[in-house]
Every structure is written in structure tokens, then in C-alpha cells.
Amino acid sequence: MDCCGHEGSASGDARFDIKRVADGVHVAVAAPAYKVNSNTAIIESDDGVLIVDTHSKPSAARVIVERLRDITPKPVRYVVNTHFHWDHWHGNEVYPAAYPHAEIVTNQLTREAMLRKGLKRIQDHVRQVPGEIAKLEADLAAARSAAERERLEANLRLARSYLAEVKALQPALPTIAFERTLKLYRRDREIQLLHLGRAHTEGDVFVYLPKEKVVITGDAVIGWTPFMGDGYPEDWATTLDRLAELDFTHIIMGHGDVAGRDWLRTFRAYVYDMVEAVRREVAAGATLEEVKQRVPATLAPTYEKAFSAYGDYRPWRTGVLGNIERTYAVVS
Numbered sequence: 597m598d599c600c601g602h603e604g605s606a607s608g609d610a611r612f613d614i615k616r617v618a619d620g621v622h623v624a625v626a627a628p629a630y631k632v633n634s635n636t637a638i639i640e641s642d643d644g645v646l647i648v649d650t651h652s653k654p655s656a657a658r659v660i661v662e663r664l665r666d667i668t669p670k671p672v673r674y675v676v677n678t679h680f681h682w683d684h685w686h687g688n689e690v691y692p693a694a695y696p697h698a699e700i701v702t703n704q705l706t707r708e709a710m711l712r713k714g715l716k717r718i719q720d721h722v723r724q725v726p727g728e729i730a731k732l733e734a735d736l737a738a739a740r741s742a743a744e745r746e747r748l749e750a751n752l753r754l755a756r757s758y759l760a761e762v763k764a765l766q767p768a769l770p771t772i773a774f775e776r777t778l779k780l781y782r783r784d785r786e787i788q789l790l791h792l793g794r795a796h797t798e799g800d801v802f803v804y805l806p807k808e809k810v811v812i813t814g815d816a817v818i819g820w821t822p823f824m825g826d827g828y829p830e831d832w833a834t835t836l837d838r839l840a841e842l843d844f845t846h847i848i849m850g851h852g853d854v855a856g857r858d859w860l861r862t863f864r865a866y867v868y869d870m871v872e873a874v875r876r877e878v879a880a881g882a883t884l885e886e887v888k889q890r891v892p893a894t895l896a897p898t899y900e901k902a903f904s905a906y907g908d909y910r911p912w913r914t915g916v917l918g919n920i921e922r923t924y925a926v927v928s
């Protein structure tokens with residue numbers, strides 16, 4: 597399973613829309629592509645650049661390195677990983693290769709999770725992608741239209757080159773790890789790295805720029821229904837309450853476009869209401885199947901529209917059912 601559950605019908609290789617969020621602060625918003633849909637934040641300071649997250653493969657991170665040259669001549673000094681999921685750190689190796697002084701930074705729990713769970717994921721991909729390639733080959737053989745054949749051929753090329761990349765991956769683990777807070781005082785900017793508790797994973801890192809009023813959330817807040825497979829649904833809303841205490845106006849998320857505080861309120865309320873609804877059902881003795889029947893219907897009037905901004909790419913219902921399964925397992 598990938599970080600956010602189900603892969604949608606995305607195709608094509610890594611493409612990013614680079615947007616300015618504040619002076620010297622940019623985000624590369626990923627267009628949904630083959631195995632690439634996560635964002636990179638770019639923070640310039642007097643002595644270099646800090647990058648947040650590195651995508652799912654080195655070639656995607658290389659696209660960012662290329663685009664960086666249009667933004668600033670300064671070298672990358674720090675690369676921050678927000679959590680251990682593959683789609684946020686498999687591109688790490690590109691930065692120390694391009695910038696020999698670059699340090700990779702994360703929370704201690706995330707570094708341990710990379711070692712314990714993340715490295716294994718690389719081997720899982722080496723084993724699983726040949727099956728994906730075989731399926732694409734079969735689909736291609738059965739394709740009826742030229743357009744369909746063209747789409748499948750493009751995906752087949754990407755899958756084959758992804759397999760070669762993941763086999764050759766040189767996992768670049770963080771070189772600096774912190775417990776709860778690490779503050780970088782650059783001459784022109786303060787950058788805070790914060791662990792506020794468990795949410796999407798055990799070691800989620802937020803990057804906060806107090807002067808610019810920008811926060812970078814990784815996948816603790818995203819633009820569609822969260823993936824909770826490795827998450828802590830019961831802790832999530834409380835962690836987001838700590839986040840909400842910070843003073844910011846712009847949220848750069850792990851996936852999806854830049855958002856404001858209103859989206860944090862909606863997202864937090866969804867997590868809270870979903871967990872409470874599952875708890876109530878479990879307390880009343882409902883089976884998992886019954887909970888999966890009833891809770892989406894309870895939540896839909898309030899949340900379905902807000903969480904359907906990415907339509908078929910990340911269908912709301914599939915996401916909610918995954919969240920319910922995870923929550924049911926932890927509360928019962």
C-alpha cells in the first residue's frame with residue numbers, strides 16, 4: 597500500500613507547479629503522476645536552502661534540483677523529512693549528491709521508523725513492481741483503443757524505469773535527528789522543526805516559519821481524506837489542536853494545494869467526528885461491517901463535498917472506509 601492508500605488513475609512522470617507562498621518560501625505542488633503526488637517545500641535563507649520532503653524516487657527529486665536553479669543560486673543546506681513514508685524520502689540521496697554539505701534532518705522516531713519499516717518498503721517495491729509491470733503488459737495486450745494503448749505504454753515505460761530506480765536506490769538516512777524541537781536561527785529567518793505528538797505516524801514533523809506565518813505539515817494535514825494505515829486516529833485531533841495554537845495563515849501540505857486555516861478546521865473536525873462515530877458504534881456493540889455501513893452515511897452530509905476536491909483521483913468513500921477500518925482496530 598502506498599502512503600495514501602489507493603493509487604488513482606494518474607499517469608505521466610513527475611511534474612510540479614512551483615508557487616511562491618511568502619518571500620523566499622516556495623512550494624512545488626505535485627501534479628498527480630505515476631507514483632509521484634507529494635509536495636516539496638523550498639525555504640531560502642541567507643546561507644542556503646532548506647527543502648522539506650523528497651518524493652518517492654530520485655528522478656522526481658532531480659526535477660526539483662533542476663527547477664531550484666531558476667529560483668536561487670544558493671546551495672541546499674538542509675533536507676527535512678516529515679515522516680517515514682517512502683513517498684516523502686526516497687529521493688533523499690539526490691541532495692547530498694548535488695550539494696555535498698547538505699544535512700538530512702528529522703525527528704528521532706521517524707529516523708528509527710525509516711530503519712525499522714522504511715528500508716523494508718524498498719525491498720517490497722523491488723518485489724511488487726514486476727507484478728505491476730506484468731499487469732500493465734496484460735492490459736496493453738487487451739487494450740481496445742489507440743488512446744488506451746498509448747496511456748498504458750507510457751505507464752509501462754514509467755513502471756520499468758521506476759523498477760530500475762528502486763533497485764538502485766541508495767537510501768540516504770537522516771544525518772541529524774531531534775526529539776521534540778529543533779530551531780534554526782538563520783540571519784534572515786527562523787525555522788522551527790516541531791514534533792507535536794502522534795498523528796499520521798509516530799514521528800510527524802511540522803516545519804514552522806513564525807515570521808512568515810507558514811506551516812508545513814507533511815501528511816498530518818493533506819488535501820484529501822487522510823491515510824491512517826500507520827496512523828494514530830485517537831491522537832490525531834489533539835496533535836492538530838497543538839498545531840492550531842501556532843500563528844500561521846498558510847499551510848503547505850504533504851499532498852494537495854496550499855491551504856488556509858479553514859481547511860485545518862475542516863480536516864481536524866473530520867478526524868475527530870470519524871473517530872467519535874466509530875467509538876460510539878463500537879460501544880454499542882457494532883461489527884466492523886455495520887460500522888462501515890453506517891459511519892460514512894453519518895459523515896457524508898458534512899464532509900463528502902469538502903474531501904472530494906480531488907474527485908476520482910482520491911475518492912472520498914474509499915478513504916473513509918480505510919480510516920474506519922484503522923480506527924475500529926485501535927478502539928475495539
Ligand SMILES: [Zn+2]
Binds near residue numbers: 600634681683815
Ligand atoms: Zn504522503
